[in-house]
Amino acid sequence: MTIDDTALDLAASVRAGDRSAREILDAHLAAIEAREPEIHAFNLVTSEVARDAADEIDRRVAAGEDPGPLAGVPIALKDNLCTRGVATTCSSKILDGWQPPYDATVVQRLAAAGAIAVGKTNLDEFAMGSSTENSAFGPTRNPHDTSKVPGGSSGGSAASVAAGFAPVSLGSDTGGSIRQPAALCGVVGVKPTYGLVSRYGLIAFASSLDQIGPFARTVADAALVLEVIGGHDPADTTSIPQALPPVREHLDDGVAGLRVGIVSELSGEGIAPDVARRVSEAAEALAAAGAEVGEASVPAAIYGLSAYYLIAPAEASSNLARYDGVRYGLRVDATNTPDMNLRTRTEGFGDEVKRRIMLGTYALSAGYYDAYYGKAQKVRTLIIRDFAAAYEQFDVLLSPTSPTTAFALGDKTADPLTMYLNDVCTIPSNLAGDPAMSVPFGTGDDGLPVGVQVLAPAFGEVDMFRVAAVLEAAAPIGEVAR
Amino acid sequence: MSDTSAATLPNGWEMVIGLEVHCELSTATKLFCGCPNQFGNEPNTNVCPVCLGLPGSLPVVNASAVEYAMRLGRALHCDVHRSVFARKNYFYPDMPKDYQVSQYDLPTNVEGWLELPDGSRVGIERAHIEEDTGKSTHVGGGGRIHEAGYSLVDYNRAGVPLVEIVGKPDLRTAEAARQYVSELRAIILAVDVSDAKMEEGSMRVDANVSVRRPGEPFGTRCEIKNLNSLRSLGRAIDYEARRQIDLLEAGERIIQQTRHWDEADGRTHTLRSKEEAEDYRYFAEPDLVPLDPTEADVAAIDASIPPLPADRRRALADAAGVEPAAAAMCVERDLDGLALVAIEAGAAPDRVLTHIDNNLAVDGADRLAPALFARLVGMETGGELTATQAKTVLADMVETGRSPEEIAAERGFEAMDTGALEGIVDELIAEHSDEWASFCDGNQKVAGFFVGAVMKATKGQADGKAVTALLRQKAEA
Ligand SMILES: [Zn+2]
Numbered sequence: 001m002t003i004d005d006t007a008l009d010l011a012a013s014v015r016a017g018d019r020s021a022r023e024i025l026d027a028h029l030a031a032i033e034a035r036e037p038e039i040h041a042f043n044l045v046t047s048e049v050a051r052d053a054a055d056e057i058d059r060r061v062a063a064g065e066d067p068g069p070l071a072g073v074p075i076a077l078k079d080n081l082c083t084r085g086v087a088t089t090c091s092s093k094i095l096d097g098w099q100p101p102y103d104a105t106v107v108q109r110l111a112a113a114g115a116i117a118v119g120k121t122n123l124d125e126f127a128m129g130s131s132t133e134n135s136a137f138g139p140t141r142n143p144h145d146t147s148k149v150p151g152g153s154s155g156g157s158a159a160s161v162a163a164g165f166a167p168v169s170l171g172s173d174t175g176g177s178i179r180q181p182a183a184l185c186g187v188v189g190v191k192p193t194y195g196l197v198s199r200y201g202l203i204a205f206a207s208s209l210d211q212i213g214p215f216a217r218t219v220a221d222a223a224l225v226l227e228v229i230g231g232h233d234p235a236d237t238t239s240i241p242q243a244l245p246p247v248r249e250h251l252d253d254g255v256a257g258l259r260v261g262i263v264s265e266l267s268g269e270g271i272a273p274d275v276a277r278r279v280s281e282a283a284e285a286l287a288a289a290g291a292e293v294g295e296a297s298v299p300a301a302i303y304g305l306s307a308y309y310l311i312a313p314a315e316a317s318s319n320l321a322r323y324d325g326v327r328y329g330l331r332v333d334a335t336n337t338p339d340m341n342l343r344t345r346t347e348g349f350g351d352e353v354k355r356r357i358m359l360g361t362y363a364l365s366a367g368y369y370d371a372y373y374g375k376a377q378k379v380r381t382l383i384i385r386d387f388a389a390a391y392e393q394f395d396v397l398l399s400p401t402s403p404t405t406a407f408a409l410g411d412k413t414a415d416p417l418t419m420y421l422n423d424v425c426t427i428p429s430n431l432a433g434d435p436a437m438s439v440p441f442g443t444g445d446d447g448l449p450v451g452v453q454v455l456a457p458a459f460g461e462v463d464m465f466r467v468a469a470v471l472e473a474a475a476p477i478g479e480v481a482r
Numbered sequence: 483m484s485d486t487s488a489a490t491l492p493n494g495w496e497m498v499i500g501l502e503v504h505c506e507l508s509t510a511t512k513l514f515c516g517c518p519n520q521f522g523n524e525p526n527t528n529v530c531p532v533c534l535g536l537p538g539s540l541p542v543v544n545a546s547a548v549e550y551a552m553r554l555g556r557a558l559h560c561d562v563h564r565s566v567f568a569r570k571n572y573f574y575p576d577m578p579k580d581y582q583v584s585q586y587d588l589p590t591n592v593e594g595w596l597e598l599p600d601g602s603r604v605g606i607e608r609a610h611i612e613e614d615t616g617k618s619t620h621v622g623g624g625g626r627i628h629e630a631g632y633s634l635v636d637y638n639r640a641g642v643p644l645v646e647i648v649g650k651p652d653l654r655t656a657e658a659a660r661q662y663v664s665e666l667r668a669i670i671l672a673v674d675v676s677d678a679k680m681e682e683g684s685m686r687v688d689a690n691v692s693v694r695r696p697g698e699p700f701g702t703r704c705e706i707k708n709l710n711s712l713r714s715l716g717r718a719i720d721y722e723a724r725r726q727i728d729l730l731e732a733g734e735r736i737i738q739q740t741r742h743w744d745e746a747d748g749r750t751h752t753l754r755s756k757e758e759a760e761d762y763r764y765f766a767e768p769d770l771v772p773l774d775p776t777e778a779d780v781a782a783i784d785a786s787i788p789p790l791p792a793d794r795r796r797a798l799a800d801a802a803g804v805e806p807a808a809a810a811m812c813v814e815r816d817l818d819g820l821a822l823v824a825i826e827a828g829a830a831p832d833r834v835l836t837h838i839d840n841n842l843a844v845d846g847a848d849r850l851a852p853a854l855f856a857r858l859v860g861m862e863t864g865g866e867l868t869a870t871q872a873k874t875v876l877a878d879m880v881e882t883g884r885s886p887e888e889i890a891a892e893r894g895f896e897a898m899d900t901g902a903l904e905g906i907v908d909e910l911i912a913e914h915s916d917e918w919a920s921f922c923d924g925n926q927k928v929a930g931f932f933v934g935a936v937m938k939a940t941k942g943q944a945d946g947k948a949v950t951a952l953l954r955q956k957a958e959a
Contacts, residue, residue: 082538203537208768236540318571321580322535336628364763
């Protein structure tokens with residue numbers, strides 16, 4: 001069935017003229033129509049624009065042109081990526097009615113590679129959350145069990161791929177927002193090295209941590225999308241002017257001789273036994289494939305969560321200041337400008353966003369900066385140092401992606417701290433700026449997907465993907481419901 | 483420190499002034515985007531997603547703005563180090579992101595100085611790069627944001643590159659403050675990084691003023707804004723210092739605050755107190771990477787800096803054998819080159835400087851041929867022309883470009899020989915014996931009478947100084 005095909009297969013058949021981009025798109029739109037009402041992966045499905053784009057691809061193929069490596073491949077975009085003339089909401093009321101006048105760099109690159117954007121996916125408001133329940137437009141549900149969350153904040157993008165709405169999608173990852181939902185939805189999710197993918201057009205949550213990356217059902221598809229969206233962009237000065245790691249070239253290299261370390265600080269306490277068991281099995285599978293597996297230590301990683309919840313909100317408090325009702329989006333009128341700012345922001349932002357703006361404002365305040373933001377930056381430096389030390393002994397590291405499989409909607413909304421703990425394994429990579437990805441590896445006791453996280457040093461994507469490919473091949477075959 | 487007299491303050495008070503000067507750099511494009519850096523266009527036409535701070539947009543530093551800032555910094559003898567942009571967070575509708583990208587703990591230029599014409603140095607703490615804001619117009623409610631009926635915002639200026647030059651509190655008089663701003667402006671113009679017009683806002687000055695008794699620690703300062711001319715700057719500082727002295731002498735204390743200068747009523751008014759002041763929550767701008775110029779970069783900047791006003795004053799002063807302050811006007815008029823060549827050609831330095839200071843504040847003075855100017859001065863010192871005649875000839879030279887000899891001949895200027903002059907003086911003494919007796923008794927007023935009479939008799943061809951000298955000589959004889 002078309003909606004089970006990989007992006008690689010779809011693009012190959014379109015480029016060969018065996019299938020039309022239009023028929024591929026229509027199959028995916030039909031899947032969306034069938035299941036979207038129960039899943040709510042999208043804030044907006046752009047069927048019409050997508051059909052025009054697909055027809056254009058077909059015209060180009062007919063004219064003997066090659067539309068590119070993603071020819072006719074439907075892709076879902078997290079709704080914090082700017083799309084020219086198409087509403088971009090961050091799942092917030094505050095951007096009500098706003099249509100960006102430009103495309104994000106990644107959106108331009110996807111289009112230039114022949115991909116067809118099918119819609120904008122739901123997220124926790126401004127990417128703040130781990131369950132996609134913090135959306136102003138209602139939660140997204142896990143396609144494997146609709147009583148469960150898909151994870152977050154890129155829950156819509158993860159669910160859309162798991163549900164067959166698109167073979168691939170884009171998310172953004174600030175503290176695990178790609179990897180954690182990938183794990184909970186049983187798909188592959190990649191957070192690239194900070195600076196590998198341009199952030200131009202990604203609506204910022206925490207600029208020094210945000211990174212765009214792909215979701216896919218296969219490791220090879222994730223690699224394909226990464227190669228399309230990655231690479232230096234002069235519009236983002238934090239994007240690194242360096243050649244892309246040749247990930248696809250080495251996907252089948254295997255792991256013989258690779259040194260793999262299991263991060264002890266991220267594998268013990270707080271990790272559900274069924275998840276921990278899958279990580280052990282994954283390590284065994286790598287060893288069986290010839291890797292040298294050992295135990296690694298990143299001592300400062302245990303402080304990652306605390307440091308993250310100072311640094312990310314601090315940056316967010318500044319990044320989100322511009323939503324003041326003056327220029328775009330929601331405006332709640334008042335008798336003077338400062339009151340208008342206040343009322344707009346009070347009405348426009350949800351509770352979690354307000355909580356983080358307040359946390360961040362506090363952390364940066366005169367008299368508190370050194371104790372909070374300043375200290376958190378020092379922890380960040382320690383984490384970078386500890387990872388660097390671990391990578392002297394190991395080529396890649398291994399850990400669970402998320403402490404548990406998907407939890408029920410409403411389970412953790414009452415207690416923000418419990419919710420924050422979901423990201424304990426994923427946050428350290430963001431603080432270090434290193435790449436990490438989640439690969440599905442069997443299921444938990446509840447039959448829901450488990451993800452294993454593969455971590456690598458900056459620009460170590462080649463080794464990271466080699467490990468991911470071996471894990472994918474070795475993953476226990478379990479029927480995962482769709 | 484300028485030693486321009488502080489004696490104007492009562493009861494031994496001394497003022498302490500530090501200036502913060504914002505200067506708009508005249509780059510072709512804005513600091514973080516490609517929009518034109520242009521004044522006077524239709525509102526909100528020179529804008530793009532970046533300078534409007536649209537969600538998802540990112541800044542890219544304009545390399546030439548950084549180069550301009552470093553050029554100014556080096557001209558102010560600053561050290562240039564690795565620098566980091568920082569966000570200054572506060573809400574204001576003319577600031578598209580509700581934070582300003584500036585520099586905080588690691589500015590581009592630090593620890594420099596500037597030399598005033600009297601040779602004194604004023605310290606520069608830092609000269610950092612930041613982006614300008616847009617412009618708000620609050621309609622109704624007296625132009626204040628809280629009471630306005632509505633507000634209009636023009637973002638054309640948003641993102642224009644600025645350098646903020648923070649001076650040390652080294653200034654002690656309003657006059658020294660004015661000289662500092664003039665000198666800074668001259669340097670900015672010399673390195674060609676801005677048109678630096680206070681009236682148009684491309685150069686904006688805020689003054690921090692406090693008072694103390696000499697030797698005591700600094701007093702509490704107030705910051706004065708809205709200083710749109712050198713005149714306002716001087717008036718505002720004097721007013722503010724006296725206001726503070728009056729308070730202190732009445733036993734009250736100074737409250738640290740920001741005050742607004744009102745040119746119309748000649749007073750400063752409270753804008754906001756320190757308690758109301760914003761906490762800007764500075765932190766390193768994560769969307770930009772640090773600036774890290776190499777030694778070669780700095781060397782290249784240094785090589786691009788032309789001679790600065792202070793150097794030019796010194797060069798001319800050395801050539802003329804005078805104090806640098808005496809060369810200030812020549813340099814300010816950009817005529818020090820003319821002066822140097824004329825002096826080199828043998829013209830008397832004092833006459834050269836006097837002519838430039840007194841007689842060459844005219845259009846076209848810069849086109850004056852130094853060789854002809856030197857010959858004119860030679861004719862004057864050689865006694866062929868009187869000072870008055872030389873002035874007339876000089877004006878003609880500037881206008882027509884002709885030689886001094888030709889002009890003097892055409893006008894019939896020739897030096898009177900001493901014998902002829904003495905004859906005329908003797909005749910006048912004889913005619914006016916009462917006045918002469920009075921002159922001999924020391925009545926200087928009568929001197930003017932005699933000089934005037936000689937001038938009349940010679941149709942202005944006599945040298946006034948020579949006449950005075952002759953009169954004295956005769957009175958003492
Ligand atoms: Zn612009």
